[in-house]
Amino acid sequence: MGFKDKLKEELFPTIWCPGCGIGLIMTQLSLVMDDLGLDEGNTVLVTGIGCTGRMGGYMHFDAVYTLHGRTLPVAEAIKTVRPELKVIVVSGDGDQASIGGNHLLHTIRRNPDITVLCNNNEIYGLTGGQAGPTTPQGTKTVSSPAGTTTTPVNLQGLVNTSPHAFYAKTTVYHQGALRKAIREAIAWPGFAFVDITSQCIENNGRRIGFPSANEMLMHYKREFRPAPPGSSALESHQLGIVRGTPEERAPAGVAAPSGGSPSRGEAGSGEGEE
Amino acid sequence: MARRLLQGNEAVLLGALRAGATYYAGYPISPSTEILMRASVHAADHPEFRFLQAEDEIASANAIIGASLAGAKSFTATSGPGFSLMQEAIGYAHKVGVPCVFVDVQRVGPATGMPTMPGQGDILQSRYGSSGDYTSLVFYPSSVVECYRYAVEAFNAAEESLSPVVLLTDAFIAHLNEVVDLDAIEVEVKERTLPALASGQTRLFTGVLVYADGEPATADADEYLRQYEEAKARRLTIAERYAFHEYGWNTEAETLLIAYGITRRICQPLASHFALWRPVRIWPVLERELREVAARHRNIVVVEGNDGQYAGVVERVLRRDVARVPLLGGRMSLEAVREGLARLGLLAPEAVGPAGAAR
Numbered sequence: 001m002g003f004k005d006k007l008k009e010e011l012f013p014t015i016w017c018p019g020c021g022i023g024l025i026m027t028q029l030s031l032v033m034d035d036l037g038l039d040e041g042n043t044v045l046v047t048g049i050g051c052t053g054r055m056g057g058y059m060h061f062d063a064v065y066t067l068h069g070r071t072l073p074v075a076e077a078i079k080t081v082r083p084e085l086k087v088i089v090v091s092g093d094g095d096q097a098s099i100g101g102n103h104l105l106h107t108i109r110r111n112p113d114i115t116v117l118c119n120n121n122e123i124y125g126l127t128g129g130q131a132g133p134t135t136p137q138g139t140k141t142v143s144s145p146a147g148t149t150t151t152p153v154n155l156q157g158l159v160n161t162s163p164h165a166f167y168a169k170t171t172v173y174h175q176g177a178l179r180k181a182i183r184e185a186i187a188w189p190g191f192a193f194v195d196i197t198s199q200c201i202e203n204n205g206r207r208i209g210f211p212s213a214n215e216m217l218m219h220y221k222r223e224f225r226p227a228p229p230g231s232s233a234l235e236s237h238q239l240g241i242v243r244g245t246p247e248e249r250a251p252a253g254v255a256a257p258s259g260g261s262p263s264r265g266e267a268g269s270g271e272g273e274e
Numbered sequence: 275m276a277r278r279l280l281q282g283n284e285a286v287l288l289g290a291l292r293a294g295a296t297y298y299a300g301y302p303i304s305p306s307t308e309i310l311m312r313a314s315v316h317a318a319d320h321p322e323f324r325f326l327q328a329e330d331e332i333a334s335a336n337a338i339i340g341a342s343l344a345g346a347k348s349f350t351a352t353s354g355p356g357f358s359l360m361q362e363a364i365g366y367a368h369k370v371g372v373p374c375v376f377v378d379v380q381r382v383g384p385a386t387g388m389p390t391m392p393g394q395g396d397i398l399q400s401r402y403g404s405s406g407d408y409t410s411l412v413f414y415p416s417s418v419v420e421c422y423r424y425a426v427e428a429f430n431a432a433e434e435s436l437s438p439v440v441l442l443t444d445a446f447i448a449h450l451n452e453v454v455d456l457d458a459i460e461v462e463v464k465e466r467t468l469p470a471l472a473s474g475q476t477r478l479f480t481g482v483l484v485y486a487d488g489e490p491a492t493a494d495a496d497e498y499l500r501q502y503e504e505a506k507a508r509r510l511t512i513a514e515r516y517a518f519h520e521y522g523w524n525t526e527a528e529t530l531l532i533a534y535g536i537t538r539r540i541c542q543p544l545a546s547h548f549a550l551w552r553p554v555r556i557w558p559v560l561e562r563e564l565r566e567v568a569a570r571h572r573n574i575v576v577v578e579g580n581d582g583q584y585a586g587v588v589e590r591v592l593r594r595d596v597a598r599v600p601l602l603g604g605r606m607s608l609e610a611v612r613e614g615l616a617r618l619g620l621l622a623p624e625a626v627g628p629a630g631a632a633r
Contacts, residue, residue, distance in 0.1 A: 008476075011489060044471045046340075057478045057488035062471045064343060065480035066336065067366050073299075073333040077340030077348075078471060080324050081297060085344075085472050106329035 003030040008058050015054050019205075019213030021198030022119055024172040026055050028179045029090070029117065036186060038086055046075040048091030048100065051126045051200075052119040055090050069099030072107040075114045086115070086186060093120040097133040097153040108162045108191055111247050115185045116193045118155070121200040129203035139208060156234060156242070159193045164247040166192035169234050172199065173220035177239050189246045197224070277455045282421045282447040283308035283351075286377055288456060289425025290349050291316065291323075293463055295375075297341035297348035299326040299334040301356060305390040305445040306379035309351035331356035335363030335376070342367075342374045343479060345470030347429055351377035353445075354396055355386060358403065364438050365404030366481045371505070373432035373439075373468060375425070380444040380579075382604045391604025392445035394535060394579030400440045401557045407502065409509035411435055411516065412557040414442040414535045418452035423459055424554065427516060430464040435512040437505075442556065444579065446536040446606060510558060518554035521567050525549045529620050530571035532588060537577050537601065540608055547621065548575075556584070561591050568592050573620060575599055579606050 007030055016022050033043065045061045047053040049068035056063025066074045071089045079087045096104055096118050107114075123141065124130040130143035134155070138147040159167040166188040168181035178196060185192035199205055199216035210216045227240035234240050280288075287309050290298075298313040300306075310327065317325035324346070328334040331352050338348035352360060357378045367374060380396050382388035396403075400412045411431050415424040425441055432439040469475065478488040483498055491497040520538075523531075523545040530549045533541050538552045551567045553560050568574055574592070576585035577599040585598045599614030601607075615621035 008488070011487065015490070040476050041472055041474050044344075057480070057484070060476045062473075062475060063478050064340065064471070065478060065482065067362055067481060070332065070336040070363070073328060073336040074340035074343075077297065077299065077326070077337040078344040080326070081341045081344035081346045082471065102329055103333055106333070 003027070003034040006030040006033050006059055006061075008060060011058055014058060016051060017202040019199070019201040020051070021121065021172040021200070021213075022052055022055065024175065025052075025090070025117060025119055025178070025196055025198065026058065028175060028182055029088070030059070032179055032182045032186065035183070038186075042084070043086040043088065044078055046071045046078065046087060046089045048089075048095035049126075050092035050095050050124075052090055052092040053095070069095055069101075069103065071095065072100060072103040072114075072116075076107055076110065076112040079112050079114050083113075088186065089114060089116040091116075091118065092125075093118055093122065093134040093155075094124050094132045097155060101133070101153070104158065108159055108165055111162055111164045111190045113190055114192075115182075115188070116191075117182065117185075118193065118195050119198050120155070120195055121198045121204065122152075123200050123204035125200040125203045129200075129207065141204070141207065155193070155195050159191075160233070160242060160244070162191065162244060164190050164244045166190065166241070166243050168192075168194045168241040169197075170194065170239050171197040171220040171224055173217045174224065174239055177226075181241060184241060188243070189249075190244075277453050279451050280418050280454050280456075281308065282418050282443055282450050283379065284312055285418045285421035285454070286351065286425045286441065286443065287312045287316070289422040290375065290429065292422070292456075292461060293347060293426045293429035295347045295349050295429065296322055297324045297338065297346040298350065299328050299337035299341070299348070300350045300352065301328055301331050301334050303331075303353045303356045305381055305448045306351040306353050306356075306377065308448070309377060309379075331359040332363065335360035336366075338374045339363060339367050339370075339372050342372050343468075343471050345466070347373070347433075347466070349375035349377060349429075351379065353379050353381050353390070354383040354393075354399075357396055357399060361399070361403040362405075364440075365406060365408065367438035368404065368408040368410075368505070369481045370479045371436040371468075372479075373436055373466075375428045375432055375439050375441060377425075377441045377443065379448045380442060382602075388604050390445050392536065392579065392606050393604060394442075394444055394537065395583070396442065397556060397578070397580060397583040400442055409437075409506045410440065410557045411437065411509060411513055411555070412440040412442060413516070413518065413554055414556050415447065415554065416535050416538045416552065417447070418450055419454045419456075419459065420554070421447065422454070422456055423461060424518070426461040426463065427518070430462070431512060431516050433464040433466060434515070435509050436468060437509055442535065444536050450536075513555065513558050516555055517560055517563065519560050519563055520550070520552040520554070521563075523548055523550040525570070528571060529573040529575060530568065531575050531577055532584070532596075533577045534584070535579075536606065537579060540601075540606060541577055541611055543608055544611070544615075544621075559587055559591060564588065564591055568594075573597065575615065575618065575620065577601065577611055577614070
């Protein structure tokens with residue numbers, strides 16, 4: 001088996017624009033799935049509305065392409081009913097952090113054993129390039145001609161409100177770090193969120209001055225650096241993983257043991273491989 | 275088990291369990307909350323039954339969809355405002371073909387309205403609440419024992435039609451306590467037919483119109499019509515097996531009362547004066563049965579806890595005027611019905627009585 005067996009290549013070329021970053025995520029996800037032996041009998045994909053949501057249609061898995069913003073309640077329920085399955089959510093920053101923000105807040109609290117890959121392109125690409133919840137302040141978009149005025153959602157801070165959560169930050173340029181983040185997120189026994197900075201050249205990049213998708217990737221290469229070993233939180237241009245303490249899970253029907261709040265773990269090493 | 279005192283909301287939960295439900299998600303909202311609480315208690319003792327108190331009704335509705343696709347018979351319960359929040363997910367379940375049950379314990383709306391006076395204002399919402407065209411199956415019991423029975427039938431209809439089925443009740447029935455013997459009720463339980471997720475297929479469950487291979491069909495009217503007509507035909511065919519209704523009382527009377535849910539119970543003391551037709555299957559409308567019954571009576575009056583929602587439907591089906599007795603603002607009482615019928619000249623004023631006149 002190879003990773004291409006995970007893909008419905010007969011449907012290629014994909015619907016995504018030339019230069020889009022989503023394909024880079026799909027490739028790394030396929031590689032990890034192949035390595036881990038994930039297949040249509042043990043894994044379900046759950047995707048949200050937005051360009052990223054189309055990924056479920058291109059992969060050889062049962063996939064639930066949910067309503068806009070509703071990946072998490074669907075994914076959590078699937079995992080609850082079928083705990084033996086791996087449940088992997090793939091959607092964008094608008095889907096997770098804006099319209100799905102309330103579900104994100106509360107799914108983090110409940111800490112289901114699911115993995116979220118968030119294609120964070122900082123824009124509403126599918127609808128033509130409107131400002132989104134992670135658009136950097138001051139960015140001119142088709143819905144913020146004078147520049148956005150609001151503070152972006154702090155995804156790391158939100159995820160890390162749970163002492164048990166897993167948060168990884170990477171970019172689609174840093175393919176090794178991306179693969180490692182996806183692999184560790186899937187293995188994490190609880191809620192795992194991978195925040196993947198990715199380029200939308202057609203509906204954002206060109207408007208903010210990038211001549212090509214490659215220039216955006218080169219920008220990620222210059223801007224992002226691995227977090228130093230021992231970091232318990234990531235700076236805005238650091239790559240790495242911040243792990244909480246895995247939650248002790250009682251068997252169903254048995255009260256969970258009480259205990260103090262576990263402390264946040266440290267950033268792993270080696271996330272900067274390229 | 276022997277006869278026992280049971281509340282309408284509890285009966286709904288027991289019916290769901292009888293039908294084989296193993297997943298509940300919900301958000302507290304009166305007057306439906308006993309269903310959520312009883313589900314949580316049941317889950318504590320039965321590990322195979324999973325319970326989620328979600329962050330809101332949107333999450334609840336989407337969670338039962340995920341649970342159903344994963345292989346569980348699933349349901350939620352709410353009231354008007356929460357039912358409104360669930361409408362997008364109900365449309366998704368119709369489009370994708372997800373069997374699940376939505377219980378709507380009606381109170382007076384719109385919006386927060388009059389919590390928690392009884393109402394029947396969600397008749398049209400239960401049919402047309404989501405966007406686009408779809409074919410809904412909706413049942414409305416009028417007693418505690420029927421809450422149990424039609425909860426089972428709602429799950430059965432959901433499994434057979436592969437669609438979300440709505441069980442309407444109201445604050446009155448939900449909190450009504452009646453003596454019942456559930457063991458005396460014979461119900462058949464339909465098994466699952468939709469293969470659960472990760473059974474080896476590579477399906478795409480999506481609210482987008484797509485072809486069989488998953489590619490978008492979003493500009494193909496012919497494909498839309500093919501899928502729409504197929505889904506509609508399936509729902510209507512299955513609905514025929516669930517054509518629950520009641521015709522009786524004084525069938526020689528000139529005037530036919532149409533009343534459903536708790537309103538039928540409220541009208542019961544008028545049984546010697548009027549004929550009664552009661553649809554239990556609210557949607558799809560029992561058009562043939564309604565036409566046959568209506569042809570036997572000079573006057574038709576729809577008594578309902580809203581401002582003519584079902585009356586308008588009856589007029590459309592019969593193509594003749596029907597009179598209305600709307601019971602609004604939670605004032606669902608025999609006095610209010612008598613006043614309304616007296617206003618229409620169909621009941622002598624002295625029959626209204628001082629209690630009615632005083633209000």
